[in-house]
Amino acid sequence: MTDTRTTPASAPANIGVVGLAVMGSNLARNLASRDGNTVAIYNRSPERTDALIAAHPEAGFVAAHSLEQFAAALQRPRTAIIMVQAGNATDAVIDQLCEVFEPGDIIVDGGNALYTDTIRREAAVRARGLHFVGAGISGGEEGALNGPAIMPGGPAESYRTLGPILESIAARAPEDGEPCVAHIGTDGAGHFVKMVHNGIEYADMQLIGEAYDLLRHVGGLEPAQIAEVFAEWNRGDLESYLIEITSEVLRHTDAETGKPFIDVVVDRAGMKGTGTWTVQTALSLAVPVSGIGEAVFARGVSGRAAQRAAVRPTITNPPQPVAVDESFVEQVRLALYASKVIAYAQGFDLILEGAREYGWEIDPGVVAKVWRAGCIIRARFLNRIAEAYGRNPQLSSLLADPYFAAEVAKGADAWRHVVSTAALSGVPAPAFSASLAYYDSLAADRLPAALIQAQRDFFGAHTYGRVDRDGTFHTNWSGDRTEQQLN
Ligand code: NBP
16 A cells, blocks of 8 residues: 555644545535535546536545545545546555555445445455445435435445545434435445335335326316316325326426426336336346336336337227216325335335345334435335334235225225226336235235246146145146045
């Protein structure tokens, strides 16, 4: 390692930021705006560093034009947050920082890393005697500047140094002013939870999209009227950032054409990959996250313009919207709320399964509290989730909690009506339907899995259990069909 030793007193900064594109510069400004923080900044291209210093003299940044200067500017244990492009750039910067930092120093990756990369990086950095913290940071550019939700993983010990700094910049929950940051668990736990956060965000957005589509194409409401419906919903149980911005978007008129803005936007949703990671991870851990899965697939369908154009003319008997009355709006609200409960129930199942798989001690109630402000899925609803896990930390599903069980049961008739109306009307509602099917599957006395297992035994001698006694059984399907008990 390069000798960059400074006496703690001579180093001016208590925190550093590497990578000064939009996220890093906003995070650096946020850090600098809090009492007690002096922020050292470094970017590979020095122009960005100089531009940030020039644009924000009030921040009192300590500029570094080399990583040696950067290390020299930091008090020990040095603490640096990396905000560079996820992937190879992050690996390169970690390596370079390890060269100029010393044992005990803390490297934080605040980018959108895949949790398995974070696990690998944490082990490699630990082997060099330094601490590595993968921290999920949610809230986009605005959150980075004014207060994000932060999900740090890594060693609990590093949170003692890092915690107060992160708490100083995190969003604060409106209910109790608690900072939306907590040590989530070791190594990749923070990025895992951030990944699931994004998966839930996909589901939340898809469900809201389906609600809008149904209100418009079955309910017959115009975008401006639907904007009012969402504004009203935002005063109740569904109160959330995503419902609020949906109302704003639907109220907006395109300046050029005078049409509702929503009608001039191409119906093709992009994605950067965290939803896909969530579903891939869930598949590998055998956790059903069908609401999130349908949301990711729905974006995929929206992007398949050529297939959509090829299939559309083949529909010779298009369904007609089913007639509904004014109670439909309330039915859609209840269906949206119930489906949202499913998306979160599945997301928390995935977090807890990830915790079991990787040996993380994740408190789901703490996760729900961290998401209450600063992030895209912030919602009043998260308080109910924190309460549910507070009542029973061993809760096997959010749907088993008395509050959520009652809420979903209360809306179940409406939910069924909305899903069947969508199907009869030909309005796609994949996340509403998949969520209802999941609920019915959990609630069923018997599942057709019995038949599947019998088929598996038939063609592959995969064996089965019996409902009436313990043991493993096989039927001699190709012979006399007698049953053998194998153990
Ligand atoms: P970008 O993801 O666009 O990355 C640009 C930064 O990476 C610049 O500072 C660039 O330096 C630096 N960089 C690259 Br590219 N390669 C490098 C290398 N080999 N060595 C050193 N530096 C390198 O920045 P961003 O949009 O601000 O995002 C930063 C992180 O935050 C990403 O991981 C991103 O996924 C995440 N993010 C999160 C959210 C959120 O809501 N949580 C939103 C947006 C982004 P240069 O100036 O010299 O080219």
